[in-house]
Each structure stands twice: as C-alpha cells, then as structure tokens.
Amino acid sequence: MQFTARRFDNGTPVEVETDRNRVVHVRPIAEPAGGDTLPWVAPGFVDVQVNGYAGQEFSSPDLTPDKVATIIRKHFEFGVTGICPTLTTQSFAVMQHGMRQIALACEQSADVAAAMVGIHQEGPYFAEEDGPRGAHPLEHVRAPDWDEFQRLQAAAGGRIKILTMSVHFANAPEFIARVTASGVVVAVGHTGATGEQIRAAVDAGAQLSTHLGNGAHRMLRRHPNYIWDQLAEDRLVASLIVDGHHLPPEVVKSMVRAKTPSRVILVSDVSGWAGMPPGRYASMGGEIDILADGRLCIAGQDQLLAGASAPIGVSVANVMRFAGVDLATAVDMAAMGPARLIGARCGGLRPGDPADFVLFRLAGEALNVVATMAQGEWRFGMQ
C-alpha cells in the first residue's frame, strides 16, 4: 500500500509505503502544487474507554461476538485502530457474559483481535455515594473481590488490561498490588477517596486517573479534595474526556498544565447510546436522555452526564484549542500515550512500525477523519 499525506508531527509531506501490517518507507515529497490538498497522517487513535455504540452497550446480557465486532469496526470510521471495550458495573453474570463475548469475538475475527488492545473493566468496585458513583447502578456496586476479578479475567481470556476502581476501601492497597502484579493497570475513578487513600493506592501500583474531574460530587470542598490530590500526584496519568461537555475548557487547560501533556491521555468514553437520535432510552444503568446538543444524561437530570457521544477525534481537536497544545502533542495524548500505558501496539512513521494510521483534515474546530488504515489494510475511506 502507498499513500501521500502530511506528517502530524512536523508537517512534512510524505509518501508512506506499507507491506502487510508494517511500514516499509516514509519518504519526504515535494509540496503539492496548487494548494494544500494533503490530509494529515498520524498513528491511529487508541481509545481505552469505549462503552459501545449505536444502541448496543458492551455491558449487556444480549451482547454477542457479532455485536462486539460491529462496534469495533464502526470505530475505524473515527480513526480508532486500538480500542478497549469497556464493561461497566453490573451483576457478575452480565459482566462475565460481556468478557466471554469479547473474547469470542477476538477468537473469531483476526481484525477484531488486532484492534481490541485490551478490555477496560470500569467497576463494580466503586463508592456507593451519589456523585462519585456516576451512572453506575447502586444495586451492583460492591467491594473489591480478588476471586471475582480472577473469574472475570478468566472469562476474558486474560484480556482485561485496565481496572478502574474506587480506592477508598480498607483493603484497596492490597487488592491493587495483586491486580498490578497480574499485569493489569489499576485506575483510580468514581471515588471520593482521601488524599491518604489515593497516595496509598499509588504506592500499591495505581497508574491512572480515569476521566479525572468526572464521576465526582456535584459540590466539593474547595481543598483538599480528590481532584487536587490526583492532579498533584505525578505518578498518575490522567485520562480526560475533552468533548466540550464533560469538562469546561478552563478545567481542561488547567489539568493539562498541572499534569503536563505527557501525563494526559484522551478517551472518548463513548456510550453505547452514542450515534442514536435525541430521546429517552432504557440502558443497563437505568434510563438515559440524549439531549438535542448531543449530551447523554441520566433521565430527567440534565446535570448528571451518563456518558459521552463524541468520538476521540473531537477530543483531539478540542484539546488543541482548550489547552493550547500542538497537533503532535494532541495526537500523543490520543495514540502513543494510551498505547504506552497498557503496552499496546501503536502506529508510527518509522520503517517497521505498525501500519495503523488515521488520515484526517482539520477544518475550523473539527477533526474530520478521511481514512483509517489498521493492520496495513484500509478499513475506512480509500477503498
């Protein structure tokens, strides 16, 4: 395969040649005559928090391997070449079912297996209190249970790569140490934990703050609080949802400056209801409203977000404007950064790098994906 585009990191027009799933050459070419017609090329996005799409949640008793494959392939349209299906708080039976169906989808389709870089288990080990719990159903929230986690990991065929949990539990440090030792990234999230508890969690191995600034109390003591505590903790990478709804631009800018760009990753946290028209829907976590502006909220509570609807490319474009970072930095937050965190494959522009790319144009405030190559094949556009 061969294509021409403009490098995301230095703006040079290049011809990229790939063979099977690897990059062979990246050669500079002359500036195209008659105006700039080249799209940007960057490593495909690695979105480590995706809950489903178009009416199908991963956390659902009716999930099948075909539905998993459909959601994952749909994300090629968003420039995503690495994805973590995210299973949220449910009964053990529903979560185990989800793990099994994702594992089966990987066994059945090579392209799905290659794009599915890990499962993100978000819950059920969360705080019961409203606010931190977010849209996770109270009846299924519970304390960390190593045996249960092991059984879920077995159902997933060892594919769980991130576990988001609250760290306020008395046994959290011991549990986190065991999960971390098993090769899974522990993320702090949906928590009302104290600074001491957060420090203990990080000492035990926690590496990530999940969607920092969301899954929090609506009213919070000004300081200290768990947002400052996580911002100041340099051993924690923070994932941010920069869709324009979950965090105000000023908060995004402040968080990026506090964490520094190398400790920020972007996630879409896209809901299973993303891609559906406005209306009220019955999700596994209770009823949700999709508002006319695209926000997904807990039914009747417009201030309580129940997930996101914008793909990760929207966060890439927004973080450039909100935090004043350049394109190379924004791409790092959406591709290389998340891949580094979980040890996943990531595209690149050196010979031998994986041929996983997103081609896009920047138009005003939007990032428009024009083509996606995953594992050396065009999966969207360019066919």
Ligand SMILES: [Zn+2]
């Ligand atoms: Zn969440």
